[in-house]
Amino acid sequence: MQLKRISKHFGEGEARVDALREVSLEVFPRQVVALLGPSGSGKTTLLNVIGCILDPSAGSMELDGDLVLRDGEWQRSNLRRLRLDKIGFIFQFHNLLPFLDATDNVAIVQQLAGADAATARKRASALLDDLEVGHRKHAMPAKLSGGEAQRVAIARALANSPRIILADEPTAALDSKRAGIVMDLLRKLAVEHDATIVAVTHDEKIFDRFDRLFHLRDGRLVDG
Amino acid sequence: MNLAYRDIRHNLGRFLLTCMGLGLLLGVVLAMIGIYRGLVVDALTIARAPAIDLWVVEANTRGPFAEASRIPGDIREAVARIADVTAAGSVTYQTVEAEHQGSKLRLYVIGYELTRPGGPPEIAEGREITRSRYEMVADRSSGLTLGERIRLGRRTFTVVGLTRHQVNSGGDPAVYITLADAQKLQFELAPPAARVQLARGTSGASLNTVNAVVARLHPSASPDATAATIQRWKHLAAITQEDQEAILSRSLVDRARRQIGLFTSLLLVVSAVIIALIIYTMTMEKLKQIATLKLIGAPDRTIIGMIVQQAMALGSIGFTIGTALIVGVKDYFPRRVILEPDNVAVLGLVVFVVCLLSSGLGVRAALRVDPATALGG
Structure with a gap:
């Protein structure tokens, strides 16, 4: 994943706010990196740009070797499909769909990509087994513990074998022991799935679990 | 995977209660339509009974x-x-x-x-x-x-x-x-x-x-011609059956008919607003889930389908409950309640259109949801 001089501003004139200022960075497969910085520093904005859900004002970006953004213009017309094929998301509060059980929460991603229900459920089941929550595959999200729900969420992020996994505060809702387990798991998955993991975090106790830390301040990359 | 069905099944009790409430409301609308029809038919019954011209x-x-x-x-x-x-x-x-x-x-x-x-x-x-x-x-x-x-x-x-x-x-x-x-x-x-x-x-x-x-x-024979013959006798008036029915329906019960008609129309408007609010609220409660679906790659048609199917399920179940309710109790009303199949069908069509339009409001809100809102707390 390569970002070149990514900028994003909101508003114009005196109301203009520069959320990102010429941010350039490069992350390689199997790397687990963190975006750090105080509130308003541009971490989430940068995560949204990498996730192809926010239009940047300028810059270029390559994902998995594909030039998807050039000079602030998306090179793909169907960003939804790009997200579905290449990017997995892990959320701070899991964001599991409350009306689907654990298996279907994972299987839905594959079904959206075109897989039939049986294949999707089989793979979902295997992923849940891999993440050691197979015994909870029929449980509804409300019945899962925080750690179990986060594992199901990770399984969902991995369902389509994405090359990039974006994690928004993945350990914020967990105690330090479980946070450590989740980070170990993410590292293992990055290696096994040959994926890049980019996480936004404030959780200092897991800083040492990342390969690289990118510090943002006032929209600029100040260290990384 | 039918998301609308899964969501309904997950919140079945609440959904059925909502359907029940809507059913009662639509039942009242149907009752008013039936009372309206009954009033008109009752007004004509005695005049039609002797089968004369x-x-x-x-x-x-x-x-x-x-x-x-x-x-x-x-x-x-x-x-x-x-x-x-x-x-x-x-x-x-x-x-x-x-x-x-x-x-x-x-x-x-x-x-x-x-x-x-x-x-x-x-x-x-x-x-x-x-x-x-x-x-x-x-x-x-x-x-x-x-x-x-x-x-x-x-x-x-x-x-x-x-x-x-x-x-x-x-x-x-x-x-x-x-x-x-x-x-x-x-x-x-x-x-x-x-x-x-x-x-x-x-x-x-x-x-x-x-x-x-x-x-x-x-x-x-022509009733009008015979009536004209009788009118020439000066001390009598002759009214054809058609004119008598017009007098009864347009004159005798006209105010009551218009009163009930207006109230029924108001009730229909209130029902439409309530249906729209229910469906819109149902959608607004799911905005975070919709944002998540969008973020993980769900196409718009999946989200539109979920909202429209739920709206239609709500409308059809509510309408069925309302119809069953009124069919079951209509004979206990002090005056006749007449439910003509075409009146029921028209109300069903109105409910269908209202649900479709209301789901349009929900769909509009859902499609405007930024997938980025799924990120963060």
Whole structure:
């Protein structure tokens, strides 16, 4: 994943706010990196740009070797499909769909990509087994513990074998022991799935679990 | 994977309660439509009962229902002699309050000549009147039963037959008695009043007075032409059956009809707003889930499908509950509630369109959700 001089501003004139200022960075497969910085520093904005859900004002970006953004213009017309094929998301509060059980929460991603229900459920089941929550595959999200729900969420992020996994505060809702387990798991998955993991975090106790830390301040990359 | 079905199944109790509430609301709308239809049909029932073509009434009146009408009873013979008239009968109409099982019972008393037009259309139970005095055919809605005796005026009548759905425009059940009995009931003075009249040197009004003469015409005859012939007699007015029905539906019950019609329309608008609010709220509660779906790559059609299917399920289940409810209780209403299949179908169509439009509001909100809102707390 390569970002070149990514900028994003909101508003114009005196109301203009520069959320990102010429941010350039490069992350390689199997790397687990963190975006750090105080509130308003541009971490989430940068995560949204990498996730192809926010239009940047300028810059270029390559994902998995594909030039998807050039000079602030998306090179793909169907960003939804790009997200579905290449990017997995892990959320701070899991964001599991409350009306689907654990298996279907994972299987839905594959079904959206075109897989039939049986294949999707089989793979979902295997992923849940891999993440050691197979015994909870029929449980509804409300019945899962925080750690179990986060594992199901990770399984969902991995369902389509994405090359990039974006994690928004993945350990914020967990105690330090479980946070450590989740980070170990993410590292293992990055290696096994040959994926890049980019996480936004404030959780200092897991800083040492990342390969690289990118510090943002006032929209600029100040260290990384 | 049907997301709408899964979401409904997950919140089944709440969804069914919402459907129940909507069903009650739609049931009230259906009841109002049924009451409206019942009012119109009831208003026409008595006029349609004798199955005649022409009403001969007092000159310059639109009797006998919209205005009072009194004409001599022998007019019937004159009318019967007109070419194209195949049968004619004298009739009287009056409202009487009688004592029945310790309370007042309002009855619409129709007097008719036994072998001539003007009698009950169909006997549902018992028999027709065969004796010239003191027998009665009553409508079932009066609560009277076969063989029961009831006092009207100064005489007691025996119920020998029962009809169904014979009520006047005010909903009072009709009872049929012979013309002679009806004339006595309507025109005969009480003994003290008769004595006063006698002392004044007058013998009182003739009893041979009727409210109208009804006539059946030859199938090839023109009611308008026959009416015009009768109008030339100056002291009479003739109203065709078509005009009589127009008077009843547009004049006699017009305000009540418009009142109920307006209230029904308002109720429909309120229902539409409530359906729209329910569906919109259902969607707004799911915005975070919709944002997550969008973020993980769900196409718009998946999200639109989920909202529209839920709206349709809500509307169809609510409509079914409402219809079943009203069909089940409509016979317990004090006045007739008539649910015509086409009225039910039209309301179903309205509910379908309202649900579709309401889901459009939800869809609009859902499609505007930024997938980025799924990130962060």
